[in-house]
Amino acid sequence: MLFPPLYKPPFPPFLPSHTRPSIPSPCFALKSPSFSPMATVSPTPLLKDELDIVIPTIRNLDFLEMWRPFFQPYHLIIVQDGDPTKTIKVPEGFDYELYNRNDINRILGPKASCISFKDSACRCFGYMVSKKKYIYTIDDDCFVAKDPSGKDINALEQHIQNLLSPSTPFFFNTLYDPYRSGADFVRGYPFSLREGVPTAVSHGLWLNIPDYDAPTQLVKPLERNTRYVDAIMTIPKGTLFPMCGMNLAFNRELIGPAMYFGLMGDGQPIGRYDDMWAGWCTKVICDHLGWGVKTGLPYIWHSKASNPFVNLKKEYKGIYWQEELIPFFQSVALPKDCTTVQKCYIEISKQVKAKLGKVDDYFNKLADAMVTWIEAWDELNPSGDISAKIPNGASK
Amino acid sequence: MSLSIKDDEIDIVIGALRPDLTSFMNEWRTIFSRFHLIIVKDPDLKEELKIPEGFNLDVYKKPDIDRVVGTSTSTIFSGYSCRYFGYLVSRKKYIISVDDDCYPAKDNKGILVDAVAQHITNLTTPATPFFFNTLYDPFTEGADFVRGYPFSLRSGVQCALSCGLWLNLADYDAPTQALKPEERNSRYVDAVLTVPARTLMPISGINIAFNREVIGPALLPSLRLGGEGKFRWETMEDIWSGMCVKVVCDHLGLGVKTGMPYVWRNDRGDAIASLRKEWEGVKLMEEVVPFFQSVRLSREATTTEDCVAEVANVVKEQLGSKDPMFARAAKAMVDWVKLWKSVGSSTSSPGA
Numbered sequence: 130m131l132f133p134p135l136y137k138p139p140f141p142p143f144l145p146s147h148t149r150p151s152i153p154s155p156c157f158a159l160k161s162p163s164f165s166p167m168a169t170v171s172p173t174p175l176l177k178d179e180l181d182i183v184i185p186t187i188r189n190l191d192f193l194e195m196w197r198p199f200f201q202p203y204h205l206i207i208v209q210d211g212d213p214t215k216t217i218k219v220p221e222g223f224d225y226e227l228y229n230r231n232d233i234n235r236i237l238g239p240k241a242s243c244i245s246f247k248d249s250a251c252r253c254f255g256y257m258v259s260k261k262k263y264i265y266t267i268d269d270d271c272f273v274a275k276d277p278s279g280k281d282i283n284a285l286e287q288h289i290q291n292l293l294s295p296s297t298p299f300f301f302n303t304l305y306d307p308y309r310s311g312a313d314f315v316r317g318y319p320f321s322l323r324e325g326v327p328t329a330v331s332h333g334l335w336l337n338i339p340d341y342d343a344p345t346q347l348v349k350p351l352e353r354n355t356r357y358v359d360a361i362m363t364i365p366k367g368t369l370f371p372m373c374g375m376n377l378a379f380n381r382e383l384i385g386p387a388m389y390f391g392l393m394g395d396g397q398p399i400g401r402y403d404d405m406w407a408g409w410c411t412k413v414i415c416d417h418l419g420w421g422v423k424t425g426l427p428y429i430w431h432s433k434a435s436n437p438f439v440n441l442k443k444e445y446k447g448i449y450w451q452e453e454l455i456p457f458f459q460s461v462a463l464p465k466d467c468t469t470v471q472k473c474y475i476e477i478s479k480q481v482k483a484k485l486g487k488v489d490d491y492f493n494k495l496a497d498a499m500v501t502w503i504e505a506w507d508e509l510n511p512s513g514d515i516s517a518k519i520p521n522g523a524s525k
Numbered sequence: 526m527s528l529s530i531k532d533d534e535i536d537i538v539i540g541a542l543r544p545d546l547t548s549f550m551n552e553w554r555t556i557f558s559r560f561h562l563i564i565v566k567d568p569d570l571k572e573e574l575k576i577p578e579g580f581n582l583d584v585y586k587k588p589d590i591d592r593v594v595g596t597s598t599s600t601i602f603s604g605y606s607c608r609y610f611g612y613l614v615s616r617k618k619y620i621i622s623v624d625d626d627c628y629p630a631k632d633n634k635g636i637l638v639d640a641v642a643q644h645i646t647n648l649t650t651p652a653t654p655f656f657f658n659t660l661y662d663p664f665t666e667g668a669d670f671v672r673g674y675p676f677s678l679r680s681g682v683q684c685a686l687s688c689g690l691w692l693n694l695a696d697y698d699a700p701t702q703a704l705k706p707e708e709r710n711s712r713y714v715d716a717v718l719t720v721p722a723r724t725l726m727p728i729s730g731i732n733i734a735f736n737r738e739v740i741g742p743a744l745l746p747s748l749r750l751g752g753e754g755k756f757r758w759e760t761m762e763d764i765w766s767g768m769c770v771k772v773v774c775d776h777l778g779l780g781v782k783t784g785m786p787y788v789w790r791n792d793r794g795d796a797i798a799s800l801r802k803e804w805e806g807v808k809l810m811e812e813v814v815p816f817f818q819s820v821r822l823s824r825e826a827t828t829t830e831d832c833v834a835e836v837a838n839v840v841k842e843q844l845g846s847k848d849p850m851f852a853r854a855a856k857a858m859v860d861w862v863k864l865w866k867s868v869g870s871s872t873s874s875p876g877a
Contacts, residue, residue, distance in 0.1 A: 302726070309712075311710065312712065315696050316764065320807060320810075352667065352669065354668070364657055368723075405672070455675050
């Protein structure tokens with residue numbers, strides 16, 4: 130079953146006329162003067178009071194020892210999945226809050242039904258209770274990787290750089306991220322698009338065990354990702370991608386409500402599609418509201434290959450449901466009056482019910498859970514809707 | 526190099542804008558010498574070409590161009606556009622085209638990059654424009670489709686165009702290079718990726734390869750800046766052509782890849798001197814990009830020639846009145862399709 134290209138961009142042309150400035154003079158049009166060869170590259174801000182690290186776990190947090198030099202300044206939100214009577218030991222010296230299933234039930238009451246149990250999808254509870262502007266989430270089997278020169282990669286620092294610098298979703302830059310030192314926009318790139326848009330999501334990658342699905346793992350059990358691709362790029366507007374939650378950062382104030390990781394695990398017919406679901410919803414909403422999603426650096430070292438037979442059971446339905454899900458997301462049209470993430474998300478939930486309910490009743494439940502999630506989010510975060518008019522984060 | 530592609534299915538087309546190609550050819554010898562080359566001399570270049578021995582090549586100069594297309598038409602092949610004459614007269618399936626100021630590059634391990642082999646690999650493995658793979662090219666050794674990639678999209682589509690990159694002197698416009706005169710691209714990104722459907726990008730003519738049988742007529746000389754010059758900073762012809770190609774590929778369900786191979790682009794010219802000339806091109810892009818983003822071709826356009834003709838029509842209708850340059854470009858596109866049909870070998874195979 131081949132897809133004809135049935136996707137259409139949300140509204141052509143991509144340069145909304147109200148944002149097109151007249152051609153500025155040369156100095157103005159180019160990247161900010163701080164990029165001139167004379168200026169030194171300013172260090173990445175720590176953002177230690179503006180960023181929470183959310184970690185789902187069911188076992189232990191030993192992996193944090195390796196991350197200590199990079200993570201210690203930050204507040205951690207640990208979401209303990211599985212048996213709440215078990216004690217998860219957090220290494221000394223970290224500032225954290227920990228939530229187990231009892232806490233989730235207590236805090237959300239009946240709305241706790243939208244948070245998955247026995248699946249790392251429960252991590253999105255951490256996004257909801259955080260009070261910070263940015264979130265970094267990482268799996269407990271992900272360690273510090275080394276770059277080709279042998280140096281340890283501070284993944285968090287790279288994610289922060291990605292989030293604080295603009296994205297360029299409207300036109301692809303062939304030299305990838307134009308805001309990186311040593312790079313720029315190429316010939317032919319319109320000057321009116323060179324300011325970019327705010328970055329909502331920074332999607333990192335993995336060396337060693339790649340994020341393959343179960344069938345691929347079964348066919349290639351020994352394949353390891355050894356290729357370090359030294360690039361960050363904006364995923365173009367109108368293009369969907371498989372978002373992996375293993376090494377992911379986002380601007381919670383911008384896109385938080387869209388980062389619902391769905392109904393997975395215990396009592397659900399599907400698993401390992403939590404981050405995929407969040408990624409498709411997030412990308413559609415970012416495209417609609419004019420924000421960017423980046424992918425590429427940083428790499429982490431993914432150490433554990435989960436059991437492919439267990440994975441196959443979890444993913445089985447997802448593998449054939451995604452054939453319906455992709456055309457669905459490619460054709461979602463959000464009306465102009467959806468000007469906040471919450472409104473966009475509720476609208477998507479309605480369309481899920483209307484169009485995917487007939488694929489499986491699971492999608493009716495999921496659509497309801499999406500609404501519950503937004504209600505819970507708004508209750509816990511009553512500061513009001515995040516509008517699309519939010520100004521750019523501080524860029525480099 | 527894919528074992529199924531024979532050397533005689535490939536033409537290497539070089540536009541000669543400078544007369545002495547000795548060091549250029551010698552640097553590329555180990556990579557180029559097994560292939561047939563088409564060297565097209567810029568009709569404006571007065572000096573004789575100097576080409577070293579030991580290559581299998583055909584050289585076309587102004588008198589040859591005049592003879593094939595007529596003296597009035599041959600003006601379209603001036604400057605960097607001379608390479609299109611090579612595409613026109615080639616009879617091969619694959620064309621690889623590199624600017625004459627580029628040498629082979631070295632990869633991160635210090636090994637010389639066989640740009641021809643990489644381009645051919647890009648063209649002969651599928652492209653995946655309908656969904657982004659976060660591990661980039663899934664068909665390369667050591668990589669695959671990631672979790673969440675729909676299975677029905679994993680066979681991909683035919684790749685029609687392979688866009689390579691440049692180390693050292695990157696393809697910046699004059700204002701950018703003038704602001705950062707010392708900046709050189711030293712970042713070797715070990716990836717090839719498919720440019721998603723409906724996503725446009727500036728396609729540089731410095732280092733490209735394409736399947737001539739499938740997409741040949743869509744690479745065309747048509748937009749010529751009033752002050753077009755002999756440095757890439759002073760042109761937009763390839764950027765315009767590239768937008769057409771991408772729109773046509775998207776319509777016909779063909780893929781475009783970008784990334785490796787890299788070539789080493791030598792320092793040449795003065796960005797500040799070019800600054801004045803190229804400003805015109807920079808302003809044009811503000812119109813050109815939203816225009817191409819909005820172009821939709823009809824269902825009846827099932828061949829590349831038909832697609833190009835339709836794009837030309839839309840250019841004439843929507844852009845023609847804004848600047849005479851666009852009106853001329855539209856006419857040039859229509860003329861090109863006629864020329865391709867009469868001179869070029871027939872390529873009416875519909876897109877994949």
